[in-house]
Structures are given as structure tokens and as C-alpha cells.
Amino acid sequence: MVKVRQRSEPDLLKELGGYKCQLCGGAIQRTDDHPYVEAAHIQPFAGLTEDGVPGNYLVVCAHHHKAIDVGSPVFTLDPSTPPTFAMIEVQEMDGSWKPYKVIPYPRQATYGFWEAVRWRIAHPR
Numbered sequence: 001m002v003k004v005r006q007r008s009e010p011d012l013l014k015e016l017g018g019y020k021c022q023l024c025g026g027a028i029q030r031t032d033d034h035p036y037v038e039a040a041h042i043q044p045f046a047g048l049t050e051d052g053v054p055g056n057y058l059v060v061c062a063h064h065h066k067a068i069d070v071g072s073p074v075f076t077l078d079p080s081t082p083p084t085f086a087m088i089e090v091q092e093m094d095g096s097w098k099p100y101k102v103i104p105y106p107r108q109a110t111y112g113f114w115e116a117v118r119w120r121i122a123h124p125r
């Protein structure tokens with residue numbers, strides 16, 4: 001019997017995101033030369049829909065993950081025009097605030113990996 005290791009949802013999201021921060025495009029280059037990013041659960045985006053697909057994850061760099069989790073990010077949902085974007089305003093390292101336009105990732109536990117892949121191919125960044 002061949003055992004296939006189940007990949008975690010955050011790992012799949014990072015792969016879909018091309019291992020780049022959805023806000024700044026950055027990543028930490030690890031010692032093994034692989035880019036390091038994190039998957040952030042964005043609860044305010046949970047109800048956001050595009051083609052009926054809720055999205056509440058962003059792939060972000062370590063700084064922007066912390067800026068979202070422990071900072072005071074401002075979330076704005078604009079479901080009026082497809083494709084559905086969301087605005088997130090976060091504090092940068094220099095103290096300034098910067099708005100970013102993002103398309104959150106669908107929650108794969110609900111929709112499955114291949115649905116998420118098809119969704120991402122249909123909605124390139």
C-alpha cells in the first residue's frame with residue numbers, strides 16, 4: 001500500500017499563490033532557497049463571494065501576516081462588480097498605512113483543491 005501524505009490547506013494555498021505575498025509580492029528567502037510565505041485566515045472576507053465561492057484566505061509575507069493579525073487592518077468589501085475584490089489597508093514597517101486590492105482565496109476545505117485550482121486559473125492575480 002502506498003501512503004500519500006495529505007497536504008495541508010495552507011500549503012496548497014501557498015502553492016496556488018506562487019509563494020508570493022498577495023499584498024507586496026515579497027517572500028523571505030529561506031536557507032534552502034525556497035520562498036517563505038504564510039496563509040492568513042481573513043475572517044472579515046468569509047462572506048465575500050465571487051461566482052458563489054467564498055474566499056477568506058490570503059497568502060502573505062510574514063510582515064503582512066502580523067500586520068493583519070496584531071495590527072488594526074481596515075477591511076472593505078466591494079461585491080458590487082465582478083470579479084469581486086476586497087480592499088485591505090495595513091500598516092507598513094515605516095508606520096504608514098497602505099491600501100491593497102486583493103482577491104481572497106476560496107476555502108479549500110469546503111471546495112476542494114481542484115475546484116480551487118480552477119478558480120485561481122480563471123481569476124489570475
Ligand SMILES: [Zn+2]
Pocket residue numbers: 021022023024025026060061062063064
Ligand atoms: Zn507582504
